[in-house]
Amino acid sequence: MKKTLTITLTIAVVALAIFAYYRYFFVFAEGTKAGQLNTFQRKGYAFKTWEGILIQSGFKANVESNVFEFSVQNEAVSKLLLENAGKEMELHYKHYFGVLPWRGNTDYVVDSIYYITNAAGQGVLKAK
Secondary structure (H helix, E strand, O other), X not given: OHHHHHHHHHHHHHHHHHHHHHHHOOEEEEEEEEEEEEEEEEEXXXXXXXXXXXXXXXXXXXXXXXXXXXXXXXXXHHHHHHHOOOOEEEEXXXXXXXXXXXXXXXXXXXXEEEEEEOOOOOEEEEOO
């Protein structure tokens, strides 16, 4: 009886660990998004995290625009984004299945910036 209970509990703990890793730490996708940084703010109750909204270009008549909501963990990246609100940029992100409160409010986490351009289209920052 004890051996069966031990095996069952071990299997349950391993299954829970695999589920937690897959749900919260496995990177499902990563890529880039480009657009204009609309909002970037630090918010939260128990965990203050950096949250932003990038407006991707849609139709030229402003019929439709795509909104990309993201979180940022890296302080250096968040400082650059905070200083360059309203500018066109290309961001690198990682997409997770689940949200952790200390990682941000979204399942998209931006970890680097490829480029930022000013209103005249001149490059302000080019990375990587």
